[in-house]
Amino acid sequence: MRNLERDLIMASIVIVVFSVSLIIERLMALAVVPLLLFLFPSRFSAGVRDIHFSAPAYVGDEVIIRFAVNVVGLGYAKIVLKTEGIMDVSDGNPKAGGFVPFFRKFTVNVRGKAIKRGKINFGQTEVIFNDIFLLKESTKELEMDATAEVKVRVKKVRKVRARRKKVRESYPDIDISKIGVPGTDFREIRAYIPGDPVKFINWKATAKRNDILVNEFEVEGKRAVWFVVNTSSHSFSEREYLENALTVTASLAYYFTKRGHKTALTLTGSGKTIHPDLGKKQFYRMMFELTNAEFSGKDSLIAMREVKKLIMYHMPFVVYITHIHDDMNAVVELIKSGLKCKTVVVAGKEYENDLAKIARELMTREKLRRGADVMKDVIRVRM
Amino acid sequence: MKYRIASLVIAILSGIIAVETFRQTVIYGMMSLVLPQWIPYAVLAAPLIGFMAEKRVFSLGYYIALTVLILIPLIQDSEVFEGMVDAIYSLGYGEISRTILGMFPYHDTFLTLTLITFLYIAGIYFENMDGIESRLKAEGFGFTLLPTPIFLALVLSAIYLKIDAILSFKTGSDFIYAIVTITVFSFSVIALWRMGR
Numbered sequence A: 001m002r003n004l005e006r007d008l009i010m011a012s013i014v015i016v017v018f019s020v021s022l023i024i025e026r027l028m029a030l031a032v033v034p035l036l037l038f039l040f041p042s043r044f045s046a047g048v049r050d051i052h053f054s055a056p057a058y059v060g061d062e063v064i065i066r067f068a069v070n071v072v073g074l075g076y077a078k079i080v081l082k083t084e085g086i087m088d089v090s091d092g093n094p095k096a097g098g099f100v101p102f103f104r105k106f107t108v109n110v111r112g113k114a115i116k117r118g119k120i121n122f123g124q125t126e127v128i129f130n131d132i133f134l135l136k137e138s139t140k141e142l143e144m145d146a147t148a149e150v151k152v153r154v155k156k157v158r159k160v161r162a163r164r165k166k167v168r169e170s171y172p173d174i175d176i177s178k179i180g181v182p183g184t185d186f187r188e189i190r191a192y193i194p195g196d197p198v199k200f201i202n203w204k205a206t207a208k209r210n211d212i213l214v215n216e217f218e219v220e221g222k223r224a225v226w227f228v229v230n231t232s233s234h235s236f237s238e239r240e241y242l243e244n245a246l247t248v249t250a251s252l253a254y255y256f257t258k259r260g261h262k263t264a265l266t267l268t269g270s271g272k273t274i275h276p277d278l279g280k281k282q283f284y285r286m287m288f289e290l291t292n293a294e295f296s297g298k299d300s301l302i303a304m305r306e307v308k309k310l311i312m313y314h315m316p317f318v319v320y321i322t323h324i325h326d327d328m329n330a331v332v333e334l335i336k337s338g339l340k341c342k343t344v345v346v347a348g349k350e351y352e353n354d355l356a357k358i359a360r361e362l363m364t365r366e367k368l369r370r371g372a373d374v375m376k377d378v379i380r381v382r383m
Numbered sequence B: 001m002k003y004r005i006a007s008l009v010i011a012i013l014s015g016i017i018a019v020e021t022f023r024q025t026v027i028y029g030m031m032s033l034v035l036p037q038w039i040p041y042a043v044l045a046a047p048l049i050g051f052m053a054e055k056r057v058f059s060l061g062y063y064i065a066l067t068v069l070i071l072i073p074l075i076q077d078s079e080v081f082e083g084m085v086d087a088i089y090s091l092g093y094g095e096i097s098r099t100i101l102g103m104f105p106y107h108d109t110f111l112t113l114t115l116i117t118f119l120y121i122a123g124i125y126f127e128n129m130d131g132i133e134s135r136l137k138a139e140g141f142g143f144t145l146l147p148t149p150i151f152l153a154l155v156l157s158a159i160y161l162k163i164d165a166i167l168s169f170k171t172g173s174d175f176i177y178a179i180v181t182i183t184v185f186s187f188s189v190i191a192l193w194r195m196g197r
Helices: A002-022 A027-039 A203-209 A239-258 A279-291 A300-314 A329-336 A354-369 B002-022 B026-034 B039-052 B060-071 B079-090 B094-103 B110-139 B147-161 B163-167 B174-196
Strands: A045-054 A062-081 A087-092 A095-114 A118-121 A125-131 A137-142 A147-150 A182-191 A213-219 A225-229 A263-267 A272-277 A317-322 A340-345
Touching: A002 A027, A002 B060, A002 B079, A002 B110, A002 B174, A027 B110, A027 B147, A027 B163, A027 B174, A045 A125, A045 A137, A203 A213, A225 A239, A225 A300, A239 A263, A239 A279, A239 A317, A263 A279, A263 A300, A272 A279, A272 A300, A300 A329, A317 A329, A329 A340, A340 A354, B002 B039, B002 B060, B002 B110, B026 B039, B026 B094, B039 B060, B060 B110, B079 B094, B110 B147, B110 B163, B147 B163
Parallel strands: A225 A263, A225 A317, A317 A340
Antiparallel strands: A045 A062, A062 A095, A062 A125, A087 A095, A118 A147, A125 A137, A182 A213, A263 A272
16 A cells, blocks of 8 residues: 555645645645545444353364454454464355445354474454545454363374383482482492481491481382473474374373373474473473474574483483484484484475375485384374 | 556547647647648657557556647746736837747646646656556456556546646745745655666
8 A cells, every 4th residue: 555655646746846836726625635535534443242261271163253343433344253374264264344335244153183392372353444535544352262281192002112121221210309209229339318218328338428428229119201202493393293293292191191101302493301200290291381382493402412421320211303304403302312212203294296296205204214103193193 | 458448548638639729729720721621639649659669558658748739728837928928028029028928828727727626647657557467467366456547546636637726725825835835856866766766
């Protein structure tokens, strides 16, 4: 609409120039006419009525949102329900608009699938109003209560095959805070920490060092499982991959947590890490991080180098969840450090182009050759 | 496209009105002695060429050309013209000044100029509305902008019918005109500058 404004102002300037250069006063009245159109008001008021919102619980669930907007004014109203990045519209139009002859009621009825996790406001609506002469534009955000917490879907995992073997390392876990019963195998003498049982105090060593020291024993418990999810931004950062990766992580985390394993999580993109721990609370902590996970700029190798020391301290079984385009340098870094690591390649976007399909097939073969498990869909979890 | 055709119709209509006004002048009579009589109608080719070449139909240049044609009979209203004739007369060329004055007999064509200006404003709208509507369609809105030309026609008709009443408003001093001129000119320049940014 800027062209329109420019043309009208130019018309006014031309008449002014004629009027001033020839000194014909009457022409000034004509110069005012194009500018008069700018004085027409673009004020309007809009209100939301009759809201119907069917909230989703998980990513992929159906969302239904229906509402009416009453607009008062003279001009053109454009009503836009912002769905981009939060839902895939399958039915209906998130946009409505038209001429408003002083009053008009618009209805927006949209049905789709939730595609974003977290606390999402599905009712973000904007009203853009143009005056009748299309010269001025006013915008108003409408307040609507259509907020829902969309969680990562946790699928039921029946069996994880590769875990059915004895751990090779004699140090399954050295965490001292919340692990199982200490065994009889002596590990080391360390400084007393409030909460340590009195029976573990090594009196001889305490007397020698003049400081309270306790014996520490190897703990009896299951091995920790550390999930590393590749959320580093790359040229093929696909939403489909991220959702699948997070669902796989959540499902496996639930599986291992329920079986008494300590679980930990690292998101390579943001570099966020949740330290190993047991129980439901740990699962909820992980779910919170997974729900808010997005692609970020940190490279997966750099993120891995940063967290490697911490992972090595716990010596867990690492599950590296990544995409087909990954160069696997992060896995090489983990394996070099002597960590047991399993790579799970999660399905991403389905390509329609034949060349892309061939490239994908080649990459899949390369990943299989390097010992990764390539998942074709989210339901069949194999490790 | 539909608005562009409307713009073409308006442009041709404006051209015919302007040329018909110009044909009543002495200048046209003198021109027709040396040039073919249809020459002023060549102006009408501009919108047609613009239409076929996918360029502006009712362009600013075309509007200026039409304004010049209409202002010729009104030139005696100009203080500048009056000053020039007086200057020639005072220099002792009374015959020349009388001849010049005779070449431009006064004929009030202000209403015609008003009509052409209003048609040009309508043309500006028609010229831009195709683009605005296609942009709306691309954004996902399917509504029409037809109420705009209707409202525009209403407003411009109301002003056109009342233009005499508006012009009869006299301030008694040219100072007011000067203030209005400076204000309108400044507003236009500021608006253009801001749009350029």
